[in-house]
Amino acid sequence: MSTTWLPCGQYHQSYAEDHSWWQTRFIKGKMILLFVILFVVIPLFADSYGLSICNQIGYTILGALGVQLLIGYCGQITLGHAAFLAVGAYTSTLLVLEFPWPAVLVHWGLAYPISIIAAAFVAGVWSVLFGLPSARVKGFYLILTTMAAQFITVDFILTQYVSQIGGRGQAFSLPPGTIRVGPWVIDSDLKVYFMMIVLVILAVAVLANLLRSKVGRAWVAIRDNDISAEVMGINVVKYKLLAFFVAGFIGGIAGAFWISNLAAISPEHFPWFWSLWLVGVILIGGVGSIHGTIFGSIFMVVVIEALQLAILPLADIYPKLLMDFLFIKEGTFGLAICAFMIFEPNGLAYRWWQMKNYFNLWPFSY
């Protein structure tokens, strides 16, 4: 931390101050304002459509955080993260639907929260399993082994075997009322929103704290130079696997959270394209930055929504646009990534940082 600009005349007098998150009163004020917006303003004023977009953004953030951790902080390129979201979602669904919960837990609405934690652990362990090759291979080769995670998990195990549980075939339907957190039945966008915002804040806080402690430094060291990391006393394999575990853990939470927003869950919710999409999110937001994950998620979701809105009136003139929307969406995705790679390779987070600097140093920016 400690890279915060301090206003003139304000100095830290202890290391604890220099290590804290919100170092000036201005920053504290900004953060409180942000929390007020998140917890009061948006729920009060946003309609169901707006909330559903927020939920989509939250889901993307939760999914992309794991990718950011692996690619941006630990340097382990992954292209199969949707697999761990799927594992989380399926674990949670199966636990809620099939597990013989004691009546007490169901009564208190604890079945779903417990299943989220279980899903996180299962996804974490599953992720470690596919992280094992990282002990041996790097870079492009690792991309292929992580893609294997996607195809083995979603296209093979989930589609061929897990979907057959209970004889349902393709999808598991989640009847209304099955998803309960404590006294609340999660049945509206607003309730999903509150759950999302709590989970996102927890996940961001945990990841940010990890990154400023021993574990996070070890991850970044492995990303920057794995040989000297090992020489400096880091057990490289252990920390790589730990990164895979934490990424899978957060992915599991993301998947388990998302079923609260779905009426049914099938392997089609977790295509390989979604893994690629999450990598695109962090490329656009900024690799190696938690801010970047959030900005990237907002950007991607909002741009696609705006595109959809823009195309609806055009569809009257040229109806094929609606049919081809999937292609337009993917084309935009590719175009956005190309544009960012060329014009702003450091992503939106860097732009944010520049803007902050501009205002912090204004009017004498030297």
Next chain:
Amino acid sequence: MALSGEQSEAEVLLELKDIDMRFGKVNALAGVSLKIRKGEIHSVIGPNGAGKTVMMNCINGLYRPQKGDVFFKGQRINHLRPYQRAGLGMARTFQKVEVFGGMTVLDNIRLGRHVHFKSGVLSGAWYMGKTKREEIEHRQFIEEEIIDLLEIEQIRNKPVGMLPYGLQKRVELGRALALEPDLLILDEPLAGLNLEEVEDMARFILDINEEERWRVTCLLVEHDMGVVMDLSDRIFVLNFGNMIMDGTPEEVQNNPEVIKAYLGEEELYATRG
């Protein structure tokens, strides 16, 4: 091969016994033996390609020699991985700087203290209490002992990748020092530095070797003969994987074989300043 001169009576910190390291048919090290005693600055010299860096890699575990044993603090460490050797108190710097370019100077040095941090994942995620106390304790150590010693206060929050080469070398030394090592392996710490930086670096090496606070035993690989002769307690001469001699600087300077193999090429290895 000549072993001469009075070797001090201090305890042996590191011992290599008959190390053989081959890459295919290339004999990078052939039966090299070396004893480093506590408190020494022990230099290794030799022409390019003599196997100096290979020897360092064998010592800190990046390479596994085919034959021979490595003892550290009386313990056989052949089977230990580099990170385990670091845990025993062995740190090193590299010939080409191998800093963590994306991290700040402070984080690089903090990372050097990795083996001294005790808190785990859960307490790190929570960060209150134990982890926070620990972070602040170590921060204090880093600021007061290392950043102060190496005179890098003004760059502590800069990403290391953006610093000039000389400062990167200094940060790398700081990172190795943060481990509070018993043995510090310095692989060409002066390569590529200008005269002023060389003088600074030589002073730091003497400081950490002689100051009561540190008393670090140094294993120095260097081409700058002036610095090597001035700093070293003993010098080990290597030529194409073979040990030529191990003795005091005076003995090395007067040894005809060494002069022939190395010092004789005055044009190439003339000292600076």
